[in-house]
Structures are given as C-alpha cells and as structure tokens.
Amino acid sequence: MTTPEKTPLAITTINRGLPAGKMPELRMMPSPSDANVYGDVFGGWIMAQVDIAGSLPATRRANGRVATIAVNSFVFKNPVFVGDLLSFYADIVKVGNTSITVNVEVYAERNRLQADTVKVTEAVLTYVATDSDRKPRKVPPIETLIHALPGQAG
Numbered sequence: 196m197t198t199p200e201k202t203p204l205a206i207t208t209i210n211r212g213l214p215a216g217k218m219p220e221l222r223m224m225p226s227p228s229d230a231n232v233y234g235d236v237f238g239g240w241i242m243a244q245v246d247i248a249g250s251l252p253a254t255r256r257a258n259g260r261v262a263t264i265a266v267n268s269f270v271f272k273n274p275v276f277v278g279d280l281l282s283f284y285a286d287i288v289k290v291g292n293t294s295i296t297v298n299v300e301v302y303a304e305r306n307r308l309q310a311d312t313v314k315v316t317e318a319v320l321t322y323v324a325t326d327s328d329r330k331p332r333k334v335p336p337i338e339t340l341i342h343a344l345p346g347q348a349g
C-alpha cells in the first residue's frame with residue numbers, strides 16, 4: 196500500500212500572480228476544439244465563459260434566475276492558448292432596481308511550472324433578475340438574503 200504524499204503548504208497555497216484573497220467563480224482549461232486555425236482560443240468561447248462566470252454572483256444576488264441584457268465592455272488584452280489554466284473572477288459593481296452589473300476579469304496561468312500568469316480579459320456585463328415569465332423583477336433587498344442564510348437565526 197502506498198502512503199499519500201504530503202505536499203508542503205507553501206506549494207499548495209502559492210499565489211501565482213492571481214488576485215490575492217479572492218476566489219475565482221470558474222476555472223477552465225480550453226482544449227484544441229476551442230481554438231481557431233491559428234491555435235489561439237476563439238473570442239466567442241471566452242465570451243461564453245465570461246457570461247457564465249458573471250451570471251453566478253448575479254444569480255446569487257438576485258436569489259433566482261437572471262438574463263444577460265448587455266455586454267457593456269469587453270477587452271481581450273492578451274491571447275489565450277490551448278492549455279492555459281483560466282481563472283474567472285466576478286464582482287458585482289452595481290445593483291439597480293432590476294439589474295445587476297458585474298465586472299469579470301480573467302487570468303491565464305501559462306507555463307504553469309514557471310508560474311507565468313497573465314491577465315487576458317476584462318469585461319463588464321449587466322444581468323436582469325427575471326421571474327418565471329421571463330419578465331424583469333426587483334432585485335431583493337440584501338438583508339433578506341443575509342437573513343435567509345442557513346444557520347442564521349431570525
């Protein structure tokens with residue numbers, strides 16, 4: 196029987212140039228089928244993942260379904276290559292009556308053993324909280340979400 200290796204904490208927690216103290220909403224690795232004829236990853240593939248990543252905090256804040264109404268800005272700052280390990284960070288920057296605007300930043304860990312990390316994409320998207328008829332509904336007050344957390348009294 197083999198004994199599992201004990202990886203030193205310093206190796207498992209090393210910050211490879213990713214934003215400190217933040218958790219990515221998504222981590223993905225594009226494969227050859229996601230690349231164009233030049234071997235770079237399609238912008239459309241990246242846009243789809245950014246939309247999914249941004250929708251996650253929006254859905255939590257809306258406490259239900261959301262629809263993407265607008266891509267306010269989208270910048271491909273650096274190319275993405277097959278085999279890059281992508282981390283998608285998403286932060287809510289504005290909450291309106293029915294809308295939630297989210298900033299998404301994407302980092303690629305490239306040549307991972309050399310800890311080479313590049314910011315590849317930055318985007319701002321707006322989502323609308325929708326009801327079961329796909330019509331806009333009010334974003335609930337944040338207090339109602341906090342009180343609904345499991346294990347919280349009241």
Ligand SMILES: CC(C)(COP(=O)(O)OP(=O)(O)OC[C@H]1O[C@@H](n2cnc3c(N)ncnc32)[C@H](O)[C@@H]1OP(=O)(O)O)[C@@H](O)C(=O)NCCC(=O)NCCS
Nearest residue numbers: 261262263264265290291292293294321323325329330331
């Ligand atoms: C999302 C949808 C239900 C909203 O309905 P609507 O009648 O267009 O909504 P409204 O005009 O009332 O606007 C809703 C909110 O979006 C905001 N909004 C509208 N157009 C916007 C734009 N171009 N950019 C940013 N925000 C916008 C409004 O300011 C409003 O926000 P607020 O309530 O916080 O003030 C409808 O537009 C829709 O179904 N769109 C298709 C969604 C879709 O298929 N997305 C792709 C797949 S998820």
